[in-house]
Amino acid sequence: MAEILRDCRRRGSLRWKVLQKEQTSPTLLLSRYTHAPSVSSQHYRFRRLFNRSFLLHRHHHNHNHPPFPASSSLSSHCPFSPYRFFFSTPFSSMASDSPFPVTAQNINPKVCVAFIYLFTAITLVVFRFVTSGCAKVASFELCDRVFLSGQKRGVDLMFLGFSFLVFARFDRPFDLIIAVLPFKGLRIIIIFDPCFLSSGVTDDLVIGFRFSTIICPVLKCEYAVRGEVVTLAQNLQKDLLANPGSHPFDELLMRMVFMQGVNPLCSGQSYLILYCNIGNPQSLGQPPITFFREVLALTDHPAILDKSETQGLFSTDAIERAWQIVEQIPGRATGAYSHSQGVKGLRDTIAAGIEERDGFPANPDDIFMTDGASPAVHNMMQLLIRSENDGILCPIPQYPLYSASIALHGGFLVPYYLDEATGWGLEIPELKKQLDAAKSKGINVRALVVINPGNPTGQVLSEENQRNIVEFCKQEGLVLLADEVYQENVYVPEKKFHSFKKVSRSMGYGENDITLVSFQSVSKGYHGECGKRGGYMEVTGFSAEVREQIYKVASVNLCSNISGQILASLVMSPPKVGDESYESFMAEKGNILASLARRAKTLEDAFNKLEGVTCNKAEGAMYLFPQIRLSQKAIKAAEEAKTAPDNFYCKRLLNATGVVVVPGSGFGQVPGTWHFRCTILPQEEKIPAIVSRLTEFHEKFMDEFRD
CATH class of the missing domain: 3.90.1150.10 (Aspartate Aminotransferase, domain 1)
Structure with a gap:
């Protein structure tokens, strides 16, 4: 496809290509001999599109074989003007005395050509309608998942009536207009030359049809x-x-x-402007935590650790903590790369903090440091979603990171509704209902997302509710994705945060019983260090083979920023009783x-x-x-x-x-x-x-x- 686009841009040609559903299907390639000069009359341009003669070239699967000469083609005519065509297919399936293929599909070439002409006429009418008023976007129910995979589900989607075309206007010129239609089990892409189709109202023409597996998920993604x-x-x-x-x-x-x-x-x-759209505390005046910033300042500029003036400017425990961290990071420099999972000493500190919080052991090797929680979510979606048939159970309402990430990675969001009447409660019957409905549609549900405390809903789950959720995931074999970035933000005395790891371990479930990923971030809580981009995920219950893949994905980005790693370790290990900064920190x-x-x-x-x-x-x-x-x-x-x-x-x-x-x-x-x-x-x-x-x-x- 990319080769066709490049050639069209280079030669200004118009090509129609039939993509094959099977290897024995015929391939049709239609191209114009010469590039017609642009003309001012819109009517003239439209007429010339139909009054051109086109040659149907052979397109052989084995590119070592040259195309058949034009003289061997059979002529096929349409009311608009004469078009000369012939079909081609691999030699093994072609009769020696006929240019038409012998295939199981038995496609009548005249019917195929007539259908393509009819579609072209409809396309041009639609194009004139769309662009006549400087149209912004006109959508005709394009089935934009058809090229995501070669599976039957993806192909079937193309046969839902006339769901064939999208025009979208952009801010700069484009060379092509692309459309798609289904015919006889084939997926036909039509590429129009805009020198014929300029609408007269604008020259920064429109480009249509979201065909790419890269473009389509981005268009679906919303934040x-x-x-x-x-x-x-x-x-x-x-x-x-x-x-x-x-x-x-x-x-x-x-x-x-x-x-x-x-x-x-x-x-x-x-x-x-008062931005109440996003949880960005320091942008609205919240001061940072003094101890955290002292340690960050000292680790960013370790040369001042030995200065006598430092003792009077920074607290003793901040200086001591900075020394410990500087000794752990590569080259004693926050500007260096670290291990792809994060600095080992900092992961040790985080694991110790998790163990202190939950009362159950934590392994530093289960910790993957990230630039905030968002990259961790993307990493897990990338690992869990294999095709558009893979689904993720996600709360509604939900933080749009999840719907966006699922869309970007080509998955299917399976919604479960929180009950507003009961304070945004999460009901197990609702989970079961949505899971069964997804399975009935052929969706393979892989994971359950739970946000606790809730975003945007603000509820805090009870421990009993969490136990039921853990049991549900165990019975259904789902990965539990626990978004716990607001664990410090609990405002009612009757509620307390419990991590899903603590709940599952207290139920007697270990590594071999449930697969769990917990997300944490320095952006929320009482610290609100959004711009420092620090966070981590703790992954438990994965096999060694899967963990290798998680590490591989993490290593592609080399590592998260070290300042964010340091801050994450400080959040999980703040000053303790007896430290100089303890009282001011608690205040x-x-x-x-x-x-x-x-x-x-x-x-x-x-x-x-x-x-x-x-x-x-x-x-x-x-x-x-x-x-x-x-x-x-x-x-x-x-x-x-x-x-x-x-x-x-x-x-x-x-x-x-x-x-x-x-x-x-x-x-x-x-x-x-x-x-x-x-x-x-x-x-x-x-x-x-x-x-x-x-x-x-x-x-x-x-x-x-x-x-």
Whole structure:
């Protein structure tokens, strides 16, 4: 395929190629002799497409054999103009006195050619319709998984009616337009030369048909927390800096800023647009933990460890810890590569921290250090997903990392719905129902994702619920993927975090009984070190052969950054009683978590007071996920704007208040319900003003769209 594209770009040729379903199927290659010059008349271009004569060349599987001469071809005609064709196939299946192949499929060449002509005519009509108004994107239900594999499932998808074409407009010129259609068990790719098809409204023509196994997963991938609403916010940010006072929320936020004596033009974007779309604590003013930053500073510049001035600037235990770490890392330099799993001494520290947390042994060789938890999730999806028939059970609502990762690696997301009425409970009957439904469709479910505490839902699972989940995974032979990055973020006294490893070991299940992967990150918790990109996964229950493959995938990226590795070890081994930094560390940690709990409660109460809004308690994590009940008038307005109702609400909220939240449709939700996710991270003194602004907006919105 790549060879055809290169040749088309080089010669400006138009080629139609029939891809084979079987090795004995005929191959059809149609190419234009010469490149026609571009002409100004759109009508003329369309006529020339049909008035060209084409030669059907033989395309032999053995490229050592030259194509048959054109003189040996049979002529086939169509009403538009004469086209000369012949089919070719391997010599072993061709009659010596006929240029037409003898195949089991017994394809009538005249019918095939007529069908291709008919499809071409339809394509051109559709193309004119699509581009007549500078169309953005027109989708005609393209079956974009057909080329993901040669399995029967992938081919069958092409026979669901006229699901044949997609046009998508881009910002720069392209040389080709590609389309696909099914015929007689064959997959036919048609490549159009744009010199004939320019619409007259634009020369940066459209390129169609997502055919590549690389392109298709990327097009399916969505990451809502940095999606459309955030892009709009970034554009508003630029406009605010260029034109102060140009938006209704400008005065409110500016007043908040100047009361603190900060110049917004020099202070960064968070003062003008309030980004509540993502768990990014330090961007919203949360200070880092002093002990962690002291150790990082000393390990980044170990030359100052011997300086006398250092003793007065840094705590004694931070200096001691820095010395220990510097001795462990390669070349005593954080700029060096480490072992692909991470620095051995740092993994020892993390394993000791896990053992102290759970009360069960942890092996440093089970630890794989990563740049945050996200690469660890991608690594596991890459290992688990073999084809589009492999499924991953994933909660709905879910953190979009999982849906995006499953899409990128070509898998199938099997949703299970959390019960909003019971505080986003995870019910085993729902898991069983979705698992059985997936199996009935031929999906091989490989793993179960559980996010505890929940994102975006904020629930904390009970230990009994976790036991039931472990038992379910054991019975069904599923890998348990435990997202535990919010393990420090628990705000209600009646709930406590329990790792799935601790729960499974307390049930008597060991390495040979259940396969478990636990994800941890330095980005969340009380530390909120998102930009340091530190994290790890602990993998247990895998065979030696599989572990070799996990290591191979990790080694492709060489290693995670050493500063992130150091920070992950500090998170799992913070100052202890008797250390100089212990009291200040505990005070900083306690203040941050207590403030987060108060902010969560304030926002929860505020949302529940709004008309048509209900919000469950945030037991943990960093988010609230309120449900909004929108009127039919608002839903109709969203449809007219060609967007989801919750996205419509969130964009209106941003334009009126400068507050960025994420539509619930980006996380998944029960059909017919609408939500949005809002972080609890804005500084506590800003919360009352934010609540006031949100309340004012919501009241006006509900009045405007009241049925």
